[in-house]
Amino acid sequence: MKFPGQRKSKHYFPVESRDPLTNELNPVLSPQHTHITGIDQTLVDIEAHVDHAFIERHQLMLGNSLLIDDEAAQRLYQELQQGQLITAEFAGGTIGNTLHNYSTLADGRSVMFGVMSQNITVGDYAYRYLCNTSSRVDLNHLQPVAGPIGRCFTLITKCGERTFAISRGHMDKLSSDFIDEELVKTGAALALTAYLMRAGNDPITAAAMQAINDATAANVPVVLTLGTRFLIEDDPKWWQQFISEHVTVLAMNEEEAEALTGEKDVLLACQQALEWCDLVLCTAGARGLFMAGYTDEQYKRATTHTLLPGSIAEFNQYEFSRPMSKIDCLQPLKVYSHIAPFMGGPEKITNTNGAGDGALSALLHDMAANVFHRNNVAQSSKHQFNALSYSSFAQICKYANRVSYEVLAQHSPRLSRGLPEREESLEEVYWER
Ligand SMILES: Nc1ncnc2c1ncn2[C@@H]1O[C@H](COP(=O)(O)OP(=O)(O)OP(=O)(O)O)[C@@H](O)[C@H]1O
Ligand SMILES: O=c1[nH]cnc2c1ncn2[C@@H]1O[C@H](CO)[C@@H](O)[C@H]1O
Numbered sequence: 477m478k479f480p481g482q483r484k485s486k487h488y489f490p491v492e493s494r495d496p497l498t499n500e501l502n503p504v505l506s507p508q509h510t511h512i513t514g515i516d517q518t519l520v521d522i523e524a525h526v527d528h529a530f531i532e533r534h535q536l537m538l539g540n541s542l543l544i545d546d547e548a549a550q551r552l553y554q555e556l557q558q559g560q561l562i563t564a565e566f567a568g569g570t571i572g573n574t575l576h577n578y579s580t581l582a583d584g585r586s587v588m589f590g591v592m593s594q595n596i597t598v599g600d601y602a603y604r605y606l607c608n609t610s611s612r613v614d615l616n617h618l619q620p621v622a623g624p625i626g627r628c629f630t631l632i633t634k635c636g637e638r639t640f641a642i643s644r645g646h647m648d649k650l651s652s653d654f655i656d657e658e659l660v661k662t663g664a665a666l667a668l669t670a671y672l673m674r675a676g677n678d679p680i681t682a683a684a685m686q687a688i689n690d691a692t693a694a695n696v697p698v699v700l701t702l703g704t705r706f707l708i709e710d711d712p713k714w715w716q717q718f719i720s721e722h723v724t725v726l727a728m729n730e731e732e733a734e735a736l737t738g739e740k741d742v743l744l745a746c747q748q749a750l751e752w753c754d755l756v757l758c759t760a761g762a763r764g765l766f767m768a769g770y771t772d773e774q775y776k777r778a779t780t781h782t783l784l785p786g787s788i789a790e791f792n793q794y795e796f797s798r799p800m801s802k803i804d805c806l807q808p809l810k811v812y813s814h815i816a817p818f819m820g821g822p823e824k825i826t827n828t829n830g831a832g833d834g835a836l837s838a839l840l841h842d843m844a845a846n847v848f849h850r851n852n853v854a855q856s857s858k859h860q861f862n863a864l865s866y867s868s869f870a871q872i873c874k875y876a877n878r879v880s881y882e883v884l885a886q887h888s889p890r891l892s893r894g895l896p897e898r899e900e901s902l903e904e905v906y907w908e909r
Contacts, residue, residue, distance in 0.1 A: 477510065477584040478894070480842040481867055481875040510848040511585040511614070512578060512840055513660050513691075514571040514667035515684050517647035517675075518590040518618070519626040520601040521568030521829075521889070522553075524561040526631045531639055538633065540706045541640035541671070549643035552629055565601075566888045567608035568628050570669040570701055573830050573889045577837035579612035580891045581879065582844060587614040587659050589687065591650050594620035601625055608890060619654040621646040630829060638829050640704075648678035652686040660687050661694035664844035665725070667836075670703040670715070688722050697724035697754075697801075697843065697864060701836055708735035719752040724801065725843075725864070727757045727836040741787045742766050743812060750810055754801045755864055757839050757876065759832045764816040765877055767869045771797035773807035775861055779870060784814060795870040798863040813869035818881040830889020835876035839865070842872050 528538070534552050536542055544552070556562050567576070575586040592615070593602040602625050609615065626647030631639045660666055672684040691698050700723045702708055708715050715736055719726060726749055728736065733745035746756045746768035755769035777796035784792045795813035802808045846866040850859045858866070865872060883889060 477582050477848050480845045481871055508851045510664050510844055511587055512665045512844050513587045513663040514575045515589045515687055516569040516571035517626055519569040519628045519647060520605055521566055521628045521630045522562060523564040523630040524556050525563060526561060528633055536639050536641050538639050539637050541704045544641045544643055552641060567605040570703060570833055571667050573833040574667055574837045575613050576610045576890045577834055578840045579610040580894055581837060582841045585612055585614055587617060589655055590618055591621045591646055592618040593625055594622060617656055619650055621649050648675040648680045650680040650683045652683045655683050655687045657690045660690040663696055664847035665697045665699050665840055666691040667699045669701050670707050698722055699725040702728040702732040705731040705735040708732055712736055716752055723753045725755045726753045729832055730760045733758050743787045743791055755799045759835050765835055767813045767873050769799035769811055770802045770805055770808045771800050771811050772805035773809050776809055796868045798868050799865050800863050804862045811869055813873045815873040815877045818877045822885040825884050828884060831880040831883045833889055834879040834883035838876040838879040839872055842867050
């Protein structure tokens with residue numbers, strides 16, 4: 477596994493590169509590897525640029541992700557094709573994207589649970605999905621189904637908003653039998669999306685619940701990303717309860733945060749969400765991103781950055797602390813951190829699709845790095861207490877933000893490569909230190 481975050485290139489884990497001299501005395505055991513797991517509705521994104529009239533004509537809702545039936549999908553697809561409006565087709569799905577980006581960044585294994593068409597022909601959507609997924613994402617546990625995977629029409633309007641229309645195919649047919657309990661229990665985290673809870677009578681919801689129970693039984697953090705505010709707005713109380721019962725880490729954007737908590741102010745929304753979970757990542761578009769969580773009073777570390785004003789005064793005071801589960805803290809202290817977009821954001825943003833998923837994959841990388849390090853260097857002072865991540869709130873913010881930038885700067889929500897070893901934006905002296 478690679479070292480997480482934007483740091484010097486020589487910063488790899490010490491476990492793989494011990495001193496060659498001492499190696500001869502104590503032969504290095506090959507490091508014990510770690511992985512994460514995730515469940516998704518297997519989807520291909522079909523991206524098109526359309527006007528508002530198109531959205532209305534097809535009875536969609538701007539900014540929402542709506543399920544559509546086969547007839548509506550056929551009408552929509554035909555109109556896109558006739559107008560030659562399709563600009564790209566690539567593998568998608570919130571968790572699919574997150575696992576792919578995790579594996580690309582960490583150079584490590586992630587395991588995806590979902591479905592895959594049992595009959596595939598070269599060039600069809602299932603084929604594309606497989607071709608566009610990192611070889612580090614383990615797809616060996618996918619459930620074969622007798623039909624197509626899902627299609628996600630990703631409709632971008634001039635205002636930069638993206639609207640999803642989902643033609644489900646067999647994406648919700650995942651059965652609990654295809655959740656590998658052992659893999660979930662030995663993973664560093666289990667990643668899920670709120671979309672899994674809207675499958676009606678299809679079995680993917682029960683499969684997700686089983687994975688959640690397996691993860692919880694083995695103390696594996698359950699990481700939930702909220703998907704779209706409309707889903708949460710329908711029944712915020714239900715989601716609050718769900719998060720309290722099952723979720724360790726919550727990822728959302730500011731609109732979803734407001735839908736969940738009723739708080740427009742991001743910091744206050746995060747503060748509220750901490751009543752239900754242990755760690756929050758909240759992206760805020762052009763305002764960058766926020767993290768909130770707990771650390772134990774005795775392990776808090778003060779920042780050397782400027783103290784920031786906000787609805788919680790000097791909220792970033794202890795952002796150099798490492799996130800912990802509330803239950804592991806003798807005296808839990810709420811900690812917040814914020815970062816503005818890396819380099820102010822890319823010069824040109826064609827669409828922001830997947831920027832939030834990118835940030836989450838960076839957080840997952842840092843969490844997995846902690847487990848990897850603990851498994852291999854258990855005696856390190858880092859593991860005197862039980863932290864949820866390898867790095868501090870401030871460092872994870874930096875890393876997540878950097879990854880979002882990379883997603884924004886390219887076209888697809890999936891990274892085509894890891895981050896550069898050296899940041900051109902950082903002056904030479906930084907690397908020589
Ligand atoms: N207009 C912008 N300018 C600069 N940076 C941006 C802009 N929009 C997004 N970002 C960066 O991308 C990150 C995530 O953005 P955003 O809050 O839009 O995610 P999201 O709505 O969850 O996206 P998605 O659901 O498509 O993955 C932000 O934290 C920020 O770093
Ligand atoms: O219902 C859904 N289930 C799973 N993923 C979805 C759904 N709707 C949209 N996306 C996915 O969200 C990603 C951007 O965050 C897109 O790539 C899209 O595939």
